[in-house]
Amino acid sequence: xxxxxxxxxxxxxxxxxxxxxxxxxxxxxxxxxxxxxxxxxxxxxxxxxxxxxxxxxxxxxxxxxxxxxxxxxxxxxxxxxxxxxxxxxxxxxxxxxxxxxxxxxxxxxxxxxxxxxxxxxxxxxxxxxxxxxxxxxxxxxxxxxxxxxxxxxxxxxxxxxxxxxxxxxxxxxxxxxxxxxxxxxxxxxxxxxxxxxxxxxxxxxxxxxxxxxxxxxxxxxxxxxxxxxxxxxxxxxxxxxxxxxxxxxxxxxxxxxxxxxxxxxxxxxxxxxxxxxxxxxxxxxxxxxxxxxxxxxxxxxxxxxxxxxxxxxxxxxxxxxxxxxxxxxxxxxxxxxxxxxxxxxxxxxxxxxxxxxxxxxxxxxxxxxxxxxxxxxxxxxxxxxxxxxxxxxxxxxxxxxxxxxxxxxxxxxxxxxxxxxxxxxxxxxxxxxxxxxxxxxxxxxxxxxxxxxxxxxxxxxxxxxxxxxxxxxxxxxxxxxxxxxxxxxxxxxxxxxxxxxxxxxxxxxxxxxxxxxxxxxxxxxxxxxxxxxxxxxxxxxxxxxxxxxxxxxxxxxxxxxxxxxxxxxxxxxxxxxxxxxxxxxxxxxxxxxxxxxxxxxxxxxxxxxxxxxxxxxxxxxxxxxxxxxxxxxxxxxxxxxxxxxxxxxxxxxxxxxxxxxxxxxxxxxxxxxxxxxx
Amino acid sequence: xxxxxxxxxxxxxxxxxxxxxxxxxxxxxxxxxxxxxxxxxxxxxxxxxxxxxxxxxxxxxxxxxxx
Numbered sequence: 001x002x003x004x005x006x007x008x009x010x011x012x013x014x015x016x017x018x019x020x021x022x023x024x025x026x027x028x029x030x031x032x033x034x035x036x037x038x039x040x041x042x043x044x045x046x047x048x049x050x051x052x053x054x055x056x057x058x059x060x061x062x063x064x065x066x067x068x069x070x071x072x073x074x075x076x077x078x079x080x081x082x083x084x085x086x087x088x089x090x091x092x093x094x095x096x097x098x099x100x101x102x103x104x105x106x107x108x109x110x111x112x113x114x115x116x117x118x119x120x121x122x123x124x125x126x127x128x129x130x131x132x133x134x135x136x137x138x139x140x141x142x143x144x145x146x147x148x149x150x151x152x153x154x155x156x157x158x159x160x161x162x163x164x165x166x167x168x169x170x171x172x173x174x175x176x177x178x179x180x181x182x183x184x185x186x187x188x189x190x191x192x193x194x195x196x197x198x199x200x201x202x203x204x205x206x207x208x209x210x211x212x213x214x215x216x217x218x219x220x221x222x223x224x225x226x227x228x229x230x231x232x233x234x235x236x237x238x239x240x241x242x243x244x245x246x247x248x249x250x251x252x253x254x255x256x257x258x259x260x261x262x263x264x265x266x267x268x269x270x271x272x273x274x275x276x277x278x279x280x281x282x283x284x285x286x287x288x289x290x291x292x293x294x295x296x297x298x299x300x301x302x303x304x305x306x307x308x309x310x311x312x313x314x315x316x317x318x319x320x321x322x323x324x325x326x327x328x329x330x331x332x333x334x335x336x337x338x339x340x341x342x343x344x345x346x347x348x349x350x351x352x353x354x355x356x357x358x359x360x361x362x363x364x365x366x367x368x369x370x371x372x373x374x375x376x377x378x379x380x381x382x383x384x385x386x387x388x389x390x391x392x393x394x395x396x397x398x399x400x401x402x403x404x405x406x407x408x409x410x411x412x413x414x415x416x417x418x419x420x421x422x423x424x425x426x427x428x429x430x431x432x433x434x435x436x437x438x439x440x441x442x443x444x445x446x447x448x449x450x451x452x453x454x455x456x457x458x459x460x461x462x463x464x465x466x467x468x469x470x471x472x473x474x475x476x477x478x479x480x481x482x483x484x485x486x487x488x489x490x491x492x493x494x495x496x497x498x499x500x501x502x503x504x505x506x507x508x509x510x511x512x513x514x515x516x517x518x519x520x521x522x523x524x525x526x527x528x529x530x531x532x533x534x535x536x537x538x539x540x541x542x543x544x545x546x547x548x549x550x551x552x553x554x555x556x557x558x559x560x561x562x563x564x565x566x567x568x569x570x571x572x573x574x575x576x577x578x579x580x581x582x583x584x585x586x587x588x589x590x591x592x593x594x595x596x597x598x599x600x601x602x603x604x605x606x607x608x609x610x611x612x613x614x615x616x617x618x619x620x621x622x623x624x625x626x627x628x629x630x631x632x633x634x635x636x637x638x639x640x641x642x643x644x645x646x647x648x649x650x651x652x653x654x655x656x657x658x659x660x661x662x663x664x665x666x667x668x669x670x671x672x673x674x675x676x677x678x
Numbered sequence: 679x680x681x682x683x684x685x686x687x688x689x690x691x692x693x694x695x696x697x698x699x700x701x702x703x704x705x706x707x708x709x710x711x712x713x714x715x716x717x718x719x720x721x722x723x724x725x726x727x728x729x730x731x732x733x734x735x736x737x738x739x740x741x742x743x744x745x
Binding site: 080081082083084086088089092093095096099100101102103104105179183215216220221223224227277278281282285286289290293340344346347349350354481484485488489491492495511554 | 728743
C-alpha cells in the first residue's frame with residue numbers, strides 16, 4: 001500500500017518536472033530576443049511536450065475514447081498468413097510504421113516555413129501533432145484495426161456513405177498527382193547544374209537494377225545482403241561524385257538544365273510504374289528505407305551532441321504575408337506549409353494500409369499510431385533546427401527565387417539588406433565552394449538549404465569526410481527517398497486509375513494487361529509531369545504555387561480522415577468524446593479553406609492565382625499566356641479540392657445529426673469480437 | 679567458447695530478423711515456421727517462389743510510402 005503511494009508520488013513528481021522543463025523551453029524560445037537561442041531549448045520544449053502528450057492524452061484516448069481491448073484478437077492474429085497479416089513486436093512495428101510515414105515532407109515543410117522565424121513552425125509542429133496529427137493517425141489505425149485492415153476509402157464508403165467514399169477516392173488521386181509533382185520539383189531544383197548530385201542519384205539506378213537481379217535470380221529473397229551491397233556501392237558513388245564534378249568532361253556530362261532533368265524524372269516515373277516491380281521499385285524501396293532510418297538516427301544524435309545555436313530570429317517581419325520564399329500570412333499559411341510533421345492526411349492511407357494488419361495486440365495501436373506520429377514531428381523539429389542554424393541571410397539567398405534576388409550575389413545582397421539581414425560579400429561563393437557546388441544562390445525547394453544545415457551539423461560531429469561530402473550525402477538522402485515516393489506513388493495512381501477505368505470498360509481494370517498498364521501509367525505521369533514541367537519553367541520558381549497546393553490537398557485529406565473518424569466515434573456511442581477528432585477537424589478546415597480561398601481570390605498577385613493571371617493580362621508573350629493558363633488551372637484545382645472536402649464534411653455532418661437525433665440506428669461495420677490467444 | 683559462439687550466432691539471427699521486419703523484407707524462415715504450423719503436410723513454396731509472391735503482394739500495387 002505504502003509502496004504504491006510512493007510510486008504514485010514519484011510518478012507525479014517526475015511528470016511535474018517534465019512539465020516545468022517543457023514550459024521553461026517554451027518560455028525561452030518565445031521570450032528571448034536579440035541573441036541566438038540554443039537548439040537545446042527547442043528540443044526540450046518539443047520532447048517534454050511529446051512525453052506529456054503521450055503519457056496523458058494518448059492514454060485518455062486509448063482507454064476512454066477508443067476503449068482499446070487487450071482481450072480482442074487483432075486481424076494479424078485472426079487472419080495470420082505469414083505474409084501480410086503477421087503479428088509483429090510493437091517496437092519493430094513502430095520502426096516499420098515510422099519508415100513508411102516519414103519522408104521528405106517533414107523535412108521540406110519546416111525548412112520553407114522558417115521564413116516566418118523558427119517560432120510559428122515550431123509551435124505548430126508541437127501543438128499540431130499532439131492535438132491533430134497523432135490523433136488522426138491513431139484514430140484511423142484503430143478504425144482500420146477493427147475492420148480487418150480496410151482502407152480509408154472503403155471505410156468512408158461503409159461508415160459515412162458512398163458519396164463520401166467516392167469523394168475520398170478522388171481526393172486521394174488528386175493529392176497524389178500534386179504531391180508527386182511538387183516532390184519531383186524539389187529533386188529537380190536540387191540536382192540542377194549539380195554534376196556531383198546528379199551523378200550520385202543517377203548511379204542509384206544501375207545499383208538498384210543490380211540489387212533487383214541479385215534478390216530475384218542470384219540469391220532469391222536475400223534482401224539484407226543485397227541492401228548491404230547497395231549501400232556500399234551508393235557510398236562509393238557519393239565519393240566518386242566529387243571526382244566527376246572536378247573532371248571537365250564528366251562534369252559536362254552530368255550538368256543538366258531544369259527542363260531536361262524534369263523530362264528524365266518523368267521517363268523514370270513511367271518506367272518504374274510500367275516495369276516489373278522486382279527490377280527497380282523493390283530494391284530502391286529497401287535502399288531508401290535503410291538510408292532513411294540510418295540518417296534520421298544519426299542526425300538526431302548529431303544535434304544532441306552539438307546543440308547548435310539558432311541564428312534565425314524567433315519571428316521575422318514576413319509573418320505579415322510579404323515573405324519572399326512563399327506568399328501569405330502566417331495564418332493560414334504556416335499551417336499548410338507544414339503538413340507532414342504536424343498533421344498529414346497522407347498518413348491515413350498508411351494507417352489503413354499495411355500497419356493495421358501487423359499489430360499483435362490492440363493496445364499496441366497507441367504506441368504505433370500516436371507515438372509514430374510524434375516521432376515524425378520530431379523529424380520536423382530537426383529540420384527546423386537545421387534551417388534555423390543557417391545565417392538568415394544565407395537562408396534567404398538560397399530559398400528565394402532568382403526573379404526576386406536578381407542575377408548575382410551583389411544584387412542578392414542588396415535585396416536581402418532591404419529585409420534587414422546582411423549578406424557579407426563572398427559568403428555565397430565561399431559556401432558554394434565548401435559544398436562542392438557551382439552556386440547556391442536561389443536554389444529553391446528547401447532541399448539544398450536543408451542539406452547545408454545538415455552538412456554543418458553532421459560535419460560538426462564527424463569532420464573527416466568534409467562538408468562537401470556531407471552536403472551531397474544529404475542531397476542524395478533526400479533525392480533518393482523522394483524518387484522512391486515518385487515511383488511508388490505513380491504505381492499507386494496507376495492502380496487507382498485502372499480500378500476506375502475498369503468500371504467504364506472491363507479490360508482496363510485488368511492490372512496485368514499491358515495496353516492498360518501503358519495507358520494508365522502514361523496518364524498518371526502526364527498528370528504530375530505537367531505540373532512538374534510548368535513548375536520548372538515558372539520564373540517565380542514553381543514552389544511558390546505548387547507547395548501551397550500540396551499543403552492544401554494534404555490537409556484536406558486529413559479533414560476527410562477526421563470526418564470518417566468522427567463518424568465512427570459517434571456511431572460507436574462515443575459522441576461525448578467526438579471533440580477529440582472534431583477539434584482538429586475544425587481548426588484544419590478553417591485554416592485550409594481560408595488558405596485555399598486566399599490562393600484563389602486574394603487581390604495581391606503574389607498570393608492569388610487569379611490576381612496573378614489578371615496582372616499578366618494584355619501581354620502577347622506566348623510564355624505569359626502559358627502562365628495565365630496555369631494560374632487559372634491552379635485556381636480551379638484549389639477550388640475543386642475545397643469542394644470535395646465540403647462535400648465530405650456535409651455528408652458526414654448529416655450522418656452525425658441522423659445518429660445523434662436517433663433518426664438512424666448507430667451501426668458500425670466492425671469485424672466480430674474474437675478472444676485473443678496471446 | 680563454443681557456447682558463446684552459439685549465443686552470438688543466435689543474437690545475430692535475431693537482430694537480422696528484427697531488421698527484416700523493420701524494413702519490410704521477406705522472411706523465408708518465418709514463412710516456413712508458419713507453414714509447418716498451419717499447413718502441415720503440404721509442401722511449402724521454394725525460396726524463389728516465396729520471394730516472387732512476396733514482392734508482387736508488397737509492391738505490386740505500389741508500396742505505400744508517404745511524403
